[in-house]
Amino acid sequence: MMLVDHHCHLDFPQFASDLDGVVERAAAAGVGTLVTISTRIRRLPDILDIAERFPDVWCSVGTHPHQADEERGIETAEIVRLSRHPKVVAIGEAGLDYFYRHASPEAQAEGFRRHIAAARETGLPLEIHTRDADEATQAILEDEHAKGAFPAILHCFTGGRRLALRAVELGLYVSFSGVASFRKAEELRAIAAEIPLDRILVETDAPFLAPEPHRGRTNEPAYVVHTAAAIAGARGLTPEAFAAATTANFFRLFEKARPPSSAGTGAGAADA
Helix, strand or coil, X not given: CCEEEEEECCCCHHHCXXXXXXXXXXXHCCEEEEEECCCCHHHHHHHHHHHHHCCCEEEEECCCHHHCCCCCCCCHHHHHHHCCCCCEEEEEEEEEECCCCCCCHHHHHHHHHHHHHHHHHHCCCEEEEEECCHHHHHHHHHHHHHHCXXXXXXXXXXXXXXXXXXXXXXXXXXXXXXXXXXXXXHHHHHHHHHCCHHHEEECCCCXXXXXXXXXXXXXXXXXXXXXXXXXHHHHCCCHHHHHHHHHHHXXXXXCCCCCCCCCCCXXXXXXX
16 A cells, blocks of 8 residues: 655754654655655755655645745746756645735735746646635636646645635645544545545645644654545545555646655555
């Protein structure tokens, strides 16, 4: 059984002293492919260093909405140019965050649209961050989709059913993190159970949002097995069937990534 963690942050300081161990534990748990996600384009060299160090770690290029003002001057053409690196398999993360509002809504929307344009031009999937911004996110997605389709995924989804299903209608994927395993997340699991099986992914967003039974600890890619198990149960699937489906979804969406040579040789979820 193999799983993929398509959204983690291996460049964050929580992993600095044990990065080899983090990647090794993921592989031992059957998590054969990782994508470490960019939050600042100007820090891309640090992320590339990590992706180049491990054969089964890939990365993205993009500006998190929290940094939208900070990197407002970076144009779509620059994102496209940087995405040509062989280890860059995605755009983002970008989007809207109206919970913290660390950046102005105008800069967030502007950056979101630039990243969408980059995804459209390159064919690389856009990792979309949306929090407390369902209506604004849907409006931008619909407006941009009218200009031309683009590959994208609503990462770490915690929004409402309407946004999730509309995103699927527009051709997007929806991904769930450890939040879906929390005891009081029945509504979110219900949404995860309703998403078409060929449009769903799982992730950690590590080092944040560790799933049960690790809630409250530093999250790491190996723990995605617990999120997958929680959603598989909500859907009435075996962990193996759900892992196979989400892994196939990942490689269909992230066309530039290559499966690990050791795929299928991990120890499996029971060892995580």
